[in-house]
Amino acid sequence: MKSKPLLEAHIELSEILRDTHYGHSVVEYSSPPSAGQFAKAVGQSIPFVVRGVARSWPAIDTNNKHSWTNEYLSEKLGDNPVTVSLTGNGFADAVTWLEDDKAKRRPMIGVPQNGSGYATPGQFVFASPYETQLPFTAVLSHLLDPRSPTVAHLQLQNDCLRSSEYSILLADVPSAIPSWATPILGAEPEALNFWMGHHRSISSMHSDPYENIYTVIRGVKIFTLYPPCDAYFMHKQEFRMATWRPVAQDEKPERIIPNVELVLLEGEDRLPWIPITYPALPAPLYPRFAHAPKPFVVRVNAGDSLYLPKGWLHHVEQEEDEEGLCIAVNAWYDGWEGMGLSWGWGHYAQKMETMFSDDEP
Amino acid sequence: MKSKPLLEAHIELSEILRDTHYGHSVVEYSSPPSAGQFAKAVGQSIPFVVRGVARSWPAIDTNNKHSWTNEYLSEKLGDNPVTVSLTGNGFADAVTWLEDDKAKRRPMIGVPQNGSGYATPGQFVFASPYETQLPFTAVLSHLLDPRSPTVAHLQLQNDCLRSSEYSILLADVPSAIPSWATPILGAEPEALNFWMGHHRSISSMHSDPYENIYTVIRGVKIFTLYPPCDAYFMHKQEFRMATWRPVAQDEKPERIIPNVELVLLEGEDRLPWIPITYPALPAPLYPRFAHAPKPFVVRVNAGDSLYLPKGWLHHVEQEEDEEGLCIAVNAWYDGWEGMGLSWGWGHYAQKMETMFSDDEP
Numbered sequence: 001m002k003s004k005p006l007l008e009a010h011i012e013l014s015e016i017l018r019d020t021h022y023g024h025s026v027v028e029y030s031s032p033p034s035a036g037q038f039a040k041a042v043g044q045s046i047p048f049v050v051r052g053v054a055r056s057w058p059a060i061d062t063n064n065k066h067s068w069t070n071e072y073l074s075e076k077l078g079d080n081p082v083t084v085s086l087t088g089n090g091f092a093d094a095v096t097w098l099e100d101d102k103a104k105r106r107p108m109i110g111v112p113q114n115g116s117g118y119a120t121p122g123q124f125v126f127a128s129p130y131e132t133q134l135p136f137t138a139v140l141s142h143l144l145d146p147r148s149p150t151v152a153h154l155q156l157q158n159d160c161l162r163s164s165e166y167s168i169l170l171a172d173v174p175s176a177i178p179s180w181a182t183p184i185l186g187a188e189p190e191a192l193n194f195w196m197g198h199h200r201s202i203s204s205m206h207s208d209p210y211e212n213i214y215t216v217i218r219g220v221k222i223f224t225l226y227p228p229c230d231a232y233f234m235h236k237q238e239f240r241m242a243t244w245r246p247v248a249q250d251e252k253p254e255r256i257i258p259n260v261e262l263v264l265l266e267g268e269d270r271l272p273w274i275p276i277t278y279p280a281l282p283a284p285l286y287p288r289f290a291h292a293p294k295p296f297v298v299r300v301n302a303g304d305s306l307y308l309p310k311g312w313l314h315h316v317e318q319e320e321d322e323e324g325l326c327i328a329v330n331a332w333y334d335g336w337e338g339m340g341l342s343w344g345w346g347h348y349a350q351k352m353e354t355m356f357s358d359d360e361p
Numbered sequence: 362m363k364s365k366p367l368l369e370a371h372i373e374l375s376e377i378l379r380d381t382h383y384g385h386s387v388v389e390y391s392s393p394p395s396a397g398q399f400a401k402a403v404g405q406s407i408p409f410v411v412r413g414v415a416r417s418w419p420a421i422d423t424n425n426k427h428s429w430t431n432e433y434l435s436e437k438l439g440d441n442p443v444t445v446s447l448t449g450n451g452f453a454d455a456v457t458w459l460e461d462d463k464a465k466r467r468p469m470i471g472v473p474q475n476g477s478g479y480a481t482p483g484q485f486v487f488a489s490p491y492e493t494q495l496p497f498t499a500v501l502s503h504l505l506d507p508r509s510p511t512v513a514h515l516q517l518q519n520d521c522l523r524s525s526e527y528s529i530l531l532a533d534v535p536s537a538i539p540s541w542a543t544p545i546l547g548a549e550p551e552a553l554n555f556w557m558g559h560h561r562s563i564s565s566m567h568s569d570p571y572e573n574i575y576t577v578i579r580g581v582k583i584f585t586l587y588p589p590c591d592a593y594f595m596h597k598q599e600f601r602m603a604t605w606r607p608v609a610q611d612e613k614p615e616r617i618i619p620n621v622e623l624v625l626l627e628g629e630d631r632l633p634w635i636p637i638t639y640p641a642l643p644a645p646l647y648p649r650f651a652h653a654p655k656p657f658v659v660r661v662n663a664g665d666s667l668y669l670p671k672g673w674l675h676h677v678e679q680e681e682d683e684e685g686l687c688i689a690v691n692a693w694y695d696g697w698e699g700m701g702l703s704w705g706w707g708h709y710a711q712k713m714e715t716m717f718s719d720d721e722p
Contacts, residue, residue, distance in 0.1 A: 035400070341405075344377040348706075
């Protein structure tokens with residue numbers, strides 16, 4: 001490549017911080033870390049996974065009558081309305097290719113390339129899911145049907161496990177962290193959330209401003225993590241906004257889970273987002289990403305808890321269990337006093353990028 | 362000032378990291394922090410002082426017969442040889458002005474300025490002290506004599522309190538940190554050191570690659586601290602090397618503590634050092650320092666322990682007690698796995714400076 005001093009400085013930065021601080025993979029514990037280890041990890045902003053720590057939770061222990069089987073969940077939640085996110089491709093809140101031709105509006109993952117099937121007129125947009133309320137049992141049946149054209153995901157992130165739709169399940173999941181660790185993360189969690197889906201739902205690369213303790217109840221979550229210093233490689237940029245909505249003229253308007261289509265929103269509003277929807281795909285839209293260092297990949301199995309520090313970039317895939325679902329709960333903490341070193345230094349690096357960018361025009 | 366994007370980015374970085382991470386002053390505890398608080402401070406690289414934590418140490422408690430009075434120290438150490446650092450101005454290991462005129466070789470603190478008395482031909486050099494071994498009682502008498510032209514400082518940093526010259530005193534100073542905190546700082550300390558001097562000895566701005574627990578036994582140490590992100594303002598640069606040595610033709614060769622003079626070392630070796638010998642003096646040599654944000658200033662009194670994280674820049678002054686001495690001990694720890702986020706990001710910032718400097722030519 002041509003001399004690109006800023007790119008080279010970032011490649012070196014990511015290497016140095018891995019070699020001297022973050023390490024190269026997620027730390028694994030087989031029992032909860034001590035107070036010192038825990039506080040140290042949070043202070044250093046280094047993720048860890050505790051294997052099997054939640055195996056005896058009522059929600060997870062299959063010998064327990066509160067185990068979150070399909071049957072138990074149906075019984076508990078029944079036809080209660082739950083908020084579901086619907087998309088046509090499994091990417092809720094992600095950058096997606098939107099074709100101009102309305103007749104074949106099948107948004108593509110990835111990037112148009114000469115000679116590939118993606119080279120249709122269109123644009124990249126930030127796509128929000130269609131959010132609606134439906135009976136829990138209908139969503140469950142839909143998730144268990146592999147032929148569904150619409151991808152459903154329960155991913156409400158408003159403390160739904162503690163204070164709204166799923167609070168009836170709260171007693172089945174004791175806290176994922178020891179009581180002494182709560183003040184280290186900043187008193188009680190801000191939100192406790194419930195997640196349910198399968199392999200077709202994928203979270204695009206993003207970061208959250210919260211400390212996160214993520215516990216898998218059923219199936220597997222695969223986290224692809226990059227430390228905050230790698231933000232340079234992620235090409236965050238502004239996108240026109242689009243949303244999924246029920247298709248305008250459905251031939252079967254009676255179906256409970258509608259077929260959906262992606263439509264551009266009116267107005268010129270733009271949202272900054274990372275276009276790395278699916279890291280494995282080729283990426284002319286984000287050439288720097290090709291130089292990104294190796295991510296930290298961790299499979300979080302049922303019964304495992306992951307500590308994901310605020311500001312860490314993460315892309316999340318999931319695998320359903322033999323009963324067809326992946327279920328997880330997470331706790332978000334507002335974090336300690338302050339944003340941490342990564343945030344301030346990241347802002348500085350962004351300034352360097354603005355002032356001294358060596359990207360190709 | 363003219364537009365200086367890099368300088369402005371650093372001013373903003375230092376502000377942001379104070380506002381969102383470091384705070385604006387040294388955290389004060391009145392009793393030892395908990396394991397979580399301690400590990401958190403070390404993980405976040407944030408200094409704290411514990412007031413009075415060592416007040417009951419035998420070395421400090423004036424009711425204890427092991428209290429480190431002049432009398433007790435004389436009795437214990439007697440005429441044992443101790444390694445003393447001698448200078449003509451109190452700045453051992455510091456950038457100093459060396460005049461060309463050998464006849465009036467009176468090195469100056471600060472910077473030559475037009476119209477000031479400093480405008481003599483010469484150069485800035487890095488000055489090392491004259492190190493020699495002398496009987497402890499001779500050094501003590503010298504330190505108590507305010508008319509001495511030579512400034513003496515006991516500042517041997519080779520684990521002297523545990524394994525060499527002052528090990529006889531070790532039993533009088535229990536560990537400054539609770540036993541549970543030792544593994545947080547990385548097992549046992551690498552070095553335990555003994556410091557003795559008075560207000561005429563000042564440590565110029567520098568940083569150490571070690572975690573430091575610093576406890577004052579007598580007098581006061583005044584630390585002027587800058588977090589690692591402020592390195593940009595410190596103008597580290599290479600200097601010719603000089604050393605203090607006994608004056609060549611002393612009119613009183615019989616004196617035990619020699620008069621000393623500063624002489625340039627042969628050869629072209631240069632040492633990188635921060636030229637901020639005395640922050641209060643005007644500084645045409647380091648114009649960026651005028652834009653440095655407010656330091657964290659902390660007075661560490663007898664009986665207080667300071668946690669000084671690795672990489673923090675510090676300038677140290679001292680005040681003697683009514684018996685004429687300032688005495689302190691410190692423990693250096695190799696630190697945890699790794700150098701911390703500040704080190705890697707600091708390296709990145711140095712690269713930005715090399716590539717995109719906006720200093721005046």
